[in-house]
Amino acid sequence: MTSGYQLNEDSDNEQHLATTTTVVAETTVTAATSTANIQVAGVASGSGNDVPEHIRKFVFTNQKGNADEGEASDEPIETIEIQIPEILQSGYSFYTWPCAPVLAWFLWERRKNLASKHILELGAGTALPGILAAKCGARVILSDSCILPKSLAHIRKSCLTNNLVPGKDIEVIGVSWGLLLNSVFNIGPLDLIIGADCFYDPSVFEDILVTVSFLLERNPQAKFVCTYQERSADWSIEALLKKWKLRAVPINTDEVGKSSGIDLSEFMGGHTIHLIEITKEPKN
Numbered sequence: 001m002t003s004g005y006q007l008n009e010d011s012d013n014e015q016h017l018a019t020t021t022t023v024v025a026e027t028t029v030t031a032a033t034s035t036a037n038i039q040v041a042g043v044a045s046g047s048g049n050d051v052p053e054h055i056r057k058f059v060f061t062n063q064k065g066n067a068d069e070g071e072a073s074d075e076p077i078e079t080i081e082i083q084i085p086e087i088l089q090s091g092y093s094f095y096t097w098p099c100a101p102v103l104a105w106f107l108w109e110r111r112k113n114l115a116s117k118h119i120l121e122l123g124a125g126t127a128l129p130g131i132l133a134a135k136c137g138a139r140v141i142l143s144d145s146c147i148l149p150k151s152l153a154h155i156r157k158s159c160l161t162n163n164l165v166p167g168k169d170i171e172v173i174g175v176s177w178g179l180l181l182n183s184v185f186n187i188g189p190l191d192l193i194i195g196a197d198c199f200y201d202p203s204v205f206e207d208i209l210v211t212v213s214f215l216l217e218r219n220p221q222a223k224f225v226c227t228y229q230e231r232s233a234d235w236s237i238e239a240l241l242k243k244w245k246l247r248a249v250p251i252n253t254d255e256v257g258k259s260s261g262i263d264l265s266e267f268m269g270g271h272t273i274h275l276i277e278i279t280k281e282p283k284n
């Protein structure tokens with residue numbers, strides 16, 4: 001978890017807003033030329049607090065972006081478009097962080113293994129990866145902090161925007177990292193836990209791993225696949241992994257998106273993003 005910029009609320013928000021603007025500008029051009037991976041569909045409505053909201057579109061496809069390159073494929077075309085309502089001038093959970101599309105593309109490329117799998121997303125925010133997984137046939141529970149009701153309401157809105165009805169097609173629950181409340185005990189069997197940009201503040205690293213460790217103890221065959229952004233060379237979860245009897249294996253992001261001709265750096269806005277898989281240490 002190495003350098004980039006120091007994380008404090010103001011600087012991180014500003015940094016991210018700048019990043020998002022860049023991504024939007026770049027990908028609008030991309031959309032005009034070939035594969036429309038992200039598009040901004042214009043200002044949709046006010047958020048209730050006169051904060052403008054827009055819909056950001058993410059298109060997942062197995063088609064390579066540039067048909068002119070002549071790589072004809074016999075594969076049937078598969079495409080899923082996800083629309084994410086975002087409020088830029090708001091809290092962490094109201095816009096899509098660069099880690100989320102990276103995780104979502106990773107899942108998309110494994111979509112054939114997702115059908116009927118039970119997946120929990122931690123710190124879901126706008127929930128792009130979890131919503132994509134649900135669209136690919138997984139049984140998904142989206143979660144965010146139980147003390148952030150507006151964030152949970154925004155997740156429900158994200159679901160509805162994508163024709164997923166909370167409580168029917170997808171579940172939305174409050175899970176605060178490190179707090180083993182009823183909502184956590186009531187989660188059924190899981191195949192996979194996912195999280196995008198949850199490791200953004202060292203003060204919560206242990207809380208996240210406590211929750212992950214608890215869930216993996218109950219679901220020993222499951223794994224936690226997450227993306228994180230490099231923010232400081234001083235940050236590490238190594239000792240905490242050991243303490244909570246977990247182990248992490250890096251997943252190479254170089255190949256992610258390649259099968260669809262996607263350059264993931266388009267989504268990263270100049271940040272370095274890593275993908276890791278965390279599992280329970282085997283018992284001796």
Ligand SMILES: C[S@@+](CC[C@H](N)C(=O)[O-])C[C@H]1O[C@@H](n2cnc3c(N)ncnc32)[C@H](O)[C@@H]1O
Pocket residue numbers: 092093094095096097098099100122123124125126127144145146148151175176177195196197198200204207
């Ligand atoms: C940096 S944002 C990432 C959001 C989203 N996963 C994404 O990548 O776009 C971190 C997310 O973690 C949630 N969060 C922060 N502290 C939390 C906690 N203690 N328990 C659960 N979720 C928390 C925030 O509400 C926010 O949605």
